[in-house]
Each structure stands twice: as structure tokens, then as C-alpha cells.
Amino acid sequence: MASHRLEIRDLTVSYHRIPAVHHVNLDLCCGRSIALLGPNGAGKTSFFKALVGLVKPETGTINLGGHGRSPRDIAYLPQRENVDWDFPVTVRGLAEMGRYSRLGWWRRFGAADCAAVDKALATMELTDLAHRQISALSGGQQQRAFLARALAQEAHVLLLDEPFNGLDKPAQNLLAQAMRRIVEAGNLVIVSHHDLKTVPELFEQVIFLNGELVAFGNTAEVFTDANIRRTFDTPAYAGRTHHHHHHA
């Protein structure tokens, strides 16, 4: 599984003809944890949405393991504000949702599905909380509940939108452990992240994004002051007003 690759070629995403992300080329290896860094409006969420198929890319292709991607291979964890936490669903119910795309509309929940859900909950250390409604969890537990769904879905690629936001230190550590377990199982985890201080301890690779790809590589080599400055100090391409601006 670790040999799987996510190949992104010439990806451009735009809203009303204004590109949010343009001409991104990336070759990513499964079994890694990757930070996606960039200022607000750099197109991180657009990049994720294009990968998971929530928005249609203007140009470009996305390939997973040599073939096109099927919807269930890539799981997207929305930012916490975008979830209706009062929805009548338990932790277990959430994880079971991950099986639906496999089961289609009709097929009964089988033993294999139950086993996959059990395993996902156990990996995320949520077995004891399985019957809790999702609003009755702490922030970190909520993130892990969504990760459990991605695991139950048996997705290869997990896209996490600001999962560490608003978590206290112990919850961050638990989430980081959970993330590590998922990576060790051969999955690719891409995390949009704000807190630059924690990047070296959490991620093996980094993607610097600001409208276009600024830099990509191993954290030890690419996570440099020069790249951080280049990414965060340049205004993002934002349509006509920045017409003549050229990125370095």
C-alpha cells in the first residue's frame, strides 16, 4: 500500500473564473504525513475540495495508484464549524456512514462492515464512546470520530482541514498519535495547518501553497525561513487587481 502514489498534474481550481489554486503539480507517496501550509485565502480548502471531488477542477488530473480516483479512496474531514453537531448520529453511526459508499443504497450491513467499524473505532480509541451523540464529545474526540469514519471507509488518502485548531495540548497529542497510526498503516494524510511551531514534530513533508505551489519536500529540507517568508509574505493571486504580479 505504501507504494501508492497520488499524482496531481496541472491542477487549477477557480470560482467564477478567478483561480483559487493554479497549475499545481505534485507527486505524493502514501504512508506519509504532509502539512499543507499557506496564509488565509491561499487555496488550501479549494485544493482539498478539488482532490475529494467537491469542486470540479478547471484543468488538470488527479491520479491515485496509477488509475483515476474513486470517491471512496479519498476522505475529507471538514473544519469543525462546518458540521451540524446536533445531528442525531452517534460515534458508531458516524463510522458506519463510512461503509455506505461500499454498500450502496440497499445492501445490509454485514459482518465485514461491523468488523471494519469496530476496528476503526478501536484504532481511534473511541470504543468506549461509541454510543455517544457527536456533540457530547470533546473537540479532539470529534476529530477522531471523523477519522474513524475515514478508516471505516478504507480511504487511502485523508485530507484534514485544520484539525488541530482549538484543541488543547493533550488533545493535540492524542490526535497526533492517531494520525501517526493511520500513516503507519500506509495511508497518506494531508493536513492543512496553522501552527508553524508544531510542523517539524508532526509532519514528514510540507507543501507550501499560496495560490500556486511555492515549495514541496521533506520537512528537514524545505521547512525553511526563506520558504515560510516566500509563502506568507506574498499576496495571493486574487484576480484582476493583481494582474501584473508575478510569483518568484
Place this chain on the structure above:
Amino acid sequence: MNDFSSWLLEPFRHEFMQRALFGCALIGFTNGCLSTFIVLRRLALMADAMAHSLLPGLAVAILLFGLAPAGLFVGALVAALLVAAGTQLIARSSRVKEDTALGLLFACAFSLGIVLLSVAPVRVEVSHYLFGNILGLANSDLWIIYAISLFVLPALIALERPLFLMMFEPGIAASQGIRVGALNYFLIGALVLSMISSLQAVGVILALGMLIAPAATVYLFSDSFTTLFWGGGLLGMATSCAGLMASYWLNLPSGACIVLLMGIVFLVALLASPRYGILARWFRQRHLHEASLARWKESAPPADRAP
């Protein structure tokens, strides 16, 4: 015991009460099941607007075909579709938002209906439109109710999984290949159909009550979508039938009785539900607060608390 069974059965010696009970049970159940989707998708106000916008369609149908049920049915359906389409058209082609467009259109539609009815050759009471007349159900009304339930319920059950995914996270559902747009239209369609089926019998206000109250009540007890769906249906059926009985013995308007009973049941649930009731929340908050305080005192090392 004998008294009770005669109390229970006496009303149903009248044929109109038998019809009314059948109509109540079926409409209550179908609308109760549908109410799950209205509560979770926050469509309650939209449903209200839709219900009122049916009036001009009915008025046109009365002008053209008189009071024939088929004509009324088609008229209501066309009116609902026009208002829905008009709302989308305004919202997508201008900066006016959807709720504004819908609110404006339904007020205009209702007014148009009143104007049209005033020139209609038959006298139609607006209060009949609002509260219907469940004691005057004809066979044709029952057939319409039956047919619509027979379409709406199996369709909802068949589409349960995609609907569930769509209601929780429309975006994610779309990325998994679920046709969210089509499902949305189906949901609105089912809503309009069941409204029309309730219209003759119970009027728009009762239809709305039945389309909101059951799931809103069960929502205070349960964290399971399936329970919400079936529980909403059963509660809708039970309260409709109970309200009908109450109206018979108290000699009160039946439609209003049913809605009021649903309101009372909701109020009791709101206060007393063990999980999400107001009382439970009040007690639990105190309890939790003390518990966390105790935990904090225990776990915080003294050094941290030193000034």
C-alpha cells in the same frame, strides 16, 4: 372497562368518523415520517411558505373545473412548482437571497389566491383551506391520501441512506456520488405531495403541524435517525387519532384539536425529556459543573495554582 371501550368505540358508529380516523392515521403517519427531514434540513419555514402558496393553484382549479379533486390536486401541484421555480430563479439571477424571494413570492401567491377566490362562482371559505374538514372526507379524498402515502413512504425508505448522508453533509455526499440536487427536488416533491394529500382533509395549518411537530418531539429523545423516522410516523399517527377523539368528545374543531395536542406533547417533551429536556439540562449543568470543579481541584498540581 365496558365504559372505556364504549367511550373508545362509540364515535366510530358514525361512518364519517371511520373515514376521519382512517385519514388521520394515514396522514399522521406519512407526514410524521416526513417531518424527520423537515426538522433535520431546517425546512420548517420553507414548508410553511410552500403550504400558503398552494392557494392560487387551488383557486384557478376551482375557477376552471369547480371542486373536482383531480383539478384541485393538479392546481396545487402547479402552484407549488411555480413558486419553487420562481424562488430559485430570483435567488440565482440576482443578489436577493432565497429566503427573501420565497417570503415575497408566497405572500403574493396567497394574496393572488384570495383575489381569485373572491371572483370564483362557488363560495369557498379560507378557513376551510387553513383547517380543512376532516369530518367531511369523501372517498376520493381517502384515495388521494392513500395513493400519495403509498408513493411517498416506500420512496423515503428506499432512499434512506443517501438522504441520511445528504442531510448530514451535503458536500461530502455529493463527492461520494450521491446526486444531491435530485434528492433535494425529490424531498420538496414529497413535501408538496403530502401537503396536498392533507389539504382536503386537514388544511394547511394542520398539515404543517403534522409535518413539523412529530420529529421535533422525538428529536428531543433520540440520537438515532431511524428512531426519528419511525418514531415521528408513529407519534404523528397516535396524536392525530387521539386529537380526533378529543375533538369528538369535547365538541371542538378537530383539526385545531389535533395540532394543539401535538403542541402539548412537544411542550411536555421539551420540559421533561431525560436527555435533551430543559429540566434535565438544568440539573445536568449543575452536576457537570461541580464534577469538573472537583476534577480540577484533584488534578491541578499545587504549583500551578500558586499565585
